[in-house]
Amino acid sequence: MNYLDCAKEYLMNTYNHLPVVFTHGKGCKVYDTSDKEYLDFTSGIGVMSLGYGNENWIKAVENQLEKIPHTSNIFLNIPVLELAKKFTELSKMSKVFFCNSGAEANEGAIKLARKYSFDKYGKGRSTIITLNKSFHGRTITTLEATGQEKFHNYFYPFTEGFKYTDVDVKSLEDTIDSTCCAIMIEAVQGEGGVNPLSKEFVNKVFEIAEKNDILVICDEVQCGIGRTGKMYGFNNYDVHPDIISTAKALGGGLPMGAVLCNEKLKDTFKYGDHGSTFGGNPVCTAGAIEVLNTISKEGFLDKVSDKGQFIKEYFKNKSSKNVVEVRGIGLMIGVEIKGESSKVQKKVLEKGLLVLTAGPNVIRLLPPLVISEEELEKGLNILYEVIESM
Ligand SMILES: Cc1ncc(COP(=O)(O)O)c(C=O)c1O
The missing domain is CATH 3.90.1150.10 (Aspartate Aminotransferase, domain 1)
Incomplete structure (x- = not known):
């Protein structure tokens, strides 16, 4: 055949x-x-x-493969610790959770935002606003988070609690309400047509978010890790989000994703709130360290x-x-x-x-x-x- x-x-x-x-x-x-x-x-x-x-990447991965390819997350391993320190420092964030893909990173980001809001305000403040033409993944929740109608079909019921705005200040203002806990954006929409957001719009997102204690999640799965000539897509704007989701280029070819959060959210997840069998796998993290070493070179x-x-x-x-x-x-x-x-x-x-x-x-x-x-x-x-x- x-x-x-x-x-x-x-x-x-x-x-x-x-x-x-x-x-x-x-x-x-x-x-x-x-x-x-x-x-x-x-x-x-x-x-x-x-x-x-890439020789350094292969060496790092092979070396780790020989030493130990996997440990459960109830134990620690050396590469995951090295990567956590390097990655949070480079990202100017406080803590990181490792997972395996972009959709899983966004699931983690959404859970983290909702937990922060629940802890502070109780039930009923869980809506995430996303942008029309966005793309956030293929799980039931991230399909619903994706602001493209064609993805909201067949797989009912979808996860509740998402609203969509055009990339337009008036539309954003009309969409925000008191149930809103986070706004999720891609600085450059990839799947939606390669659309960089305007500075005016991004500034407004952060301004409204700060005024209302609404979190900003930057989905950097496609535009992050050096793709736009900066560490993250949002670094092309004068802003810094509360949560970053990332994947794709992070592992340099091995499945790897991550959710990073700032100081405000660093203790939001408690023991048992989230997990992933392969998240932070030592072989993938060894590869990711080499990716970050390369892109952070002067x-x-x-x-x-x-x-x-x-x-x-x-x-x-x-x-x-x-x-x-x-x-x-x-x-x-x-x-x-x-x-x-x-x-x-x-x-x-x-x-x-x-x-x-x-x-x-x-x-x-x-x-x-x-x-x-x-x-x-x-x-x-x-x-x-x-x-x-x-
Ligand atoms: C911006 C964005 N978020 C999330 C995803 C989903 O990532 P994955 O396919 O690794 O689940 C993608 C994939 O194209 C993406 O471009």
Whole structure:
């Protein structure tokens, strides 16, 4: 049986697989079963920030794998302690809870916000406001948290207690009420079309939140860990949230998520309030330490910003007839086109380039943060040629 038939036969139909099976990768390139080379502008949806085969990351993970791959969270392990200290310091937060994915991080963030409000105000103040076009995950609760109607189907009953606002100050003011305990935002909406929030809107979120003792949760699952040229997406704005949820790039290719909180919330979770068997797994945390070591090196994130600028300049100089807008921050870029993004995705794949989509008309670029300008230019030439030929 060939690989694609095997997928059709045995995997549930949740993904529309592109017709390629990858076997290995090196740097910013991946190779399929016939050894064809592809330049990767996806990083496995924002995960492989250090690229493939990073020697320090592999050494750290292999070393930990040999020592001890797992301990229950009723015991401590060395990497989880090292990571907790490094990560909270880099994030300017007080404490962290480790988990395995973005959805799980958001579940933890939502629980934490609701517990804080319950402890202080009692029942009836548990509503979380999220933004239209947001994406927060695939569990029953995070689907409901996602501000896109198409996700609120089939799986009833969803978790109660979510309201949605447009990215608009008036809409936000109209949505807030006395039942509200938190507002959850992505500084740059990824799945929703690569939409950076405006400074005016973000400032208003924090201003209203502070006035009403409402918590701000920044979902940094996609835009965090250096993706935008800063540690977090919100660092591009002059704000600091109460809670950060993060995942994807944190583990450098291994499943890893985290919820970070500030001083106000550091004792909100008590013994038994939350947990996760694999959360803080020593192998994944050893990998995450190496990711943080790399992105916190002097000048690393400035280069990410420069490379983002390089992409924007490229399209500006070409002034393509089929490109509507190029937006985003750092190496989180959305290219809105006149045609169908999925068609472009398939066409560039044939020519050896991997890109993502974010809706019907947006090509999403999330290349490894370590990509070179030469590689960027090579991939952009392929992309431009296909967009122009449509
Ligand atoms: C902003 C955001 N939050 C949450 C998630 C869910 O993450 P995961 O797929 O790791 O559960 C995603 C995934 O794309 C995301 O982009």
